[in-house]
Amino acid sequence: MKNIYFISDAHLGSLAIEHGRTQERRLVRFLDDIKHKASAIYMLGDMFDFWYEYKHAVPKGYTRFLGKLSELTDMGVEVHYFTGNHDIWMYGYLENECGVNIHSKPTTTELYGKIFYLAHGDGLGDSNRKFMFIRSVFHNKTCQRLFSMLHPRWGIGFGLEWAKHSRLKRKDGKEPPYMGEDKEELVLYTKEYMKTHKDIDFFIYGHRHIELDLMLSRKTRMMILGDWISQFTYAVFDGEHLFMEEYVEGETKL
16 A cells, blocks of 8 residues: 655745755655656645646746656656645646646545545634635635736846845744644634534645644544645655654655
């Protein structure tokens, strides 16, 4: 039985991250390390800091990452990509060119007999009205069509600068630390969702850039995956146990 892996939030291409090429190579080496151990890899959003597909153009770069995705799917490894709040705008390129399965909404799926609820996490229980308004604009089809009228030179440049500003406005460029079960919005959302979906064994999210592994009941466990900017964390499910791990090059055991 092969493993199933979960990662999120690499923000490849970010103008706010130093040594971005080194970061991409590290991610690709991780994927190379696990390719023979994996039956599936779930990427829970924001693997790119900004991604927008035009009809005949996509953002330049990311060749090592995209090539590795293609290699994985050619080998028969399932690669599932959940769009986040930085890479909403996927319209077929990764599916057609790399063989990736794209998910634009939270998904409940059965893996080795266990029920998983998987999502990037943005917009779930979020009480920030400004963020929710911006999110609604980004998801609006009319706004997307208008943005597509911009030349990629300006559109992609604008998107990368917006994403850079979004990160740098936070203290030290980092997300707020874990706020506790009574305040953490993804925890509150999950507890509410559990009331009407008692069959779910694992909830796994990205988005918050914190490592969290929390038992919410005897049956149900919740994880937030951290990131691939400074933490290099991931989860792996071997069919019986779910582990949170940190990637140290040359030392990946699971």
